Amino acid sequence: MKKLLIMCGTGIATSTVVKGKVEQWLKDNNLSQEVKIYQSKVSDEIGRIDEYDVVLSTTLVPNNIKDKVIDGVPLLTGIGVDAMYEKVRAEIKRE
Amino acid sequence: MRIEEELAIIELEADSKEQVLQLLGSRLIDQGYVKEGFIESILKREVAYPTGLPTEPFGVAIPHTDGDMVHRSTVAFASLKKPVQFLMMGTDDKLVDVQLIFMLALKSPDDQLEMLQKLMGLIQDPEMVSKLVRIESVGALNELVAGKV
Numbered sequence: 001m002k003k004l005l006i007m008c009g010t011g012i013a014t015s016t017v018v019k020g021k022v023e024q025w026l027k028d029n030n031l032s033q034e035v036k037i038y039q040s041k042v043s044d045e046i047g048r049i050d051e052y053d054v055v056l057s058t059t060l061v062p063n064n065i066k067d068k069v070i071d072g073v074p075l076l077t078g079i080g081v082d083a084m085y086e087k088v089r090a091e092i093k094r095e
Numbered sequence: 096m097r098i099e100e101e102l103a104i105i106e107l108e109a110d111s112k113e114q115v116l117q118l119l120g121s122r123l124i125d126q127g128y129v130k131e132g133f134i135e136s137i138l139k140r141e142v143a144y145p146t147g148l149p150t151e152p153f154g155v156a157i158p159h160t161d162g163d164m165v166h167r168s169t170v171a172f173a174s175l176k177k178p179v180q181f182l183m184m185g186t187d188d189k190l191v192d193v194q195l196i197f198m199l200a201l202k203s204p205d206d207q208l209e210m211l212q213k214l215m216g217l218i219q220d221p222e223m224v225s226k227l228v229r230i231e232s233v234g235a236l237n238e239l240v241a242g243k244v
Contacts, residue, residue: 009144012204013159014184017215020208039204042144059144060187073185077148078219 002035002053002092006072011041014058018072022056025085035092054091098240101126102171103233112179112193113138116158119171119198128169128200136160137198147181147191151221153228154191156181157214159199170210171198172236174228194228 006022008015019039026032038052042059049055049065056072070087074080102122109115120134140146140160147156178192197214217223217240230236 009140010159010161010201012162012201013157013199013211014146016204016208017211020212058184060185071185073148073183076184076215077150079149079151 003038003051004035004054004056004088004092005038005040005045005049005052006056007040007042007045008058008072009042011039011044014072014076015039015041018056018058018075021075022088025088029089031089031092053094054088056088097237098170098172098233099126100233102128102169103236104173105231105233105236106176107173108176109173109179112141112156112181115173115175115179115196116141116198119158119173119196123169123171123198123200128165128167130164130166133160133164133200136164141182145182145184145186147183147193148218149183149191150218150224153178153194153224154181155195155197155218155224156191156193157197157199159201162202165200165202167200168202169200170214171200172196173198174230195224 006015006019019037026035042061049068055069057069058072061069074084104118116137117134120137123129124131124133137158137160141158146158147154173196175194178194180190181193183189183191226239230239
């Protein structure tokens with residue numbers, strides 16, 4: 001089971017929207033059984049980001065964890081969604 | 096879900112995002128939806144976690160802050176005559192010209208989930224964004240978003 005973290009500044013607003021969309025996408029792509037979703041705020045997760053296999057964020061993250069994090073803003077604007085999901089899929093499928 | 100008359104400012108003339116945030120925040124405080132420190136909290140949040148979204152044909156901002164600043168969940172709305180600049184969500188250096196603001200007063204993650212998702216659906220539709228910028232009354236606003244927000 002891969003651990004997928006969705007985070008935003010407050011852990012209640014945009015991460016909720018992103019979570020809803022990602023859940024639906026996982027279902028549509030038959031990946032629900034492979035992934036467990038976690039929702040949180042950035043400030044709570046910075047120190048333990050390596051515990052997750054995939055990380056989506058709608059807010060800026062510190063440089064030292066930047067490479068690990070996929071930008072989730074496309075799910076809010078509707079622009080660049082396919083490219084974003086390809087990154088998520090690659091991380092889920094990574095051995 | 097309707098946006099309340101007292102929580103909507105149509106065709107606002109504002110010079111800065113701070114001015115818009117203060118005006119909308121005051122409405123929420125006056126109507127008892129949020130705590131006194133809400134505006135300060137929103138302004139701080141906007142610096143650390145910007146909420147400008149580069150939607151088409153105009154940017155939309157969805158300022159919000161921690162749930163403990165909120166008494167009752169709701170949404171306040173402003174449309175602007177001229178855009179003001181917000182930082183783009185997920186960046187600390189890109190600016191977006193914003194003409195629509197939905198200020199979210201949210202108490203908990205599951206609160207208003209449906210409303211939030213519908214709202215995000217609305218602003219992904221360029222035609223809807225154009226219409227929202229041009230609306231002339233709260234009644235028209237609610238007619239436009241009826242069934243959608």
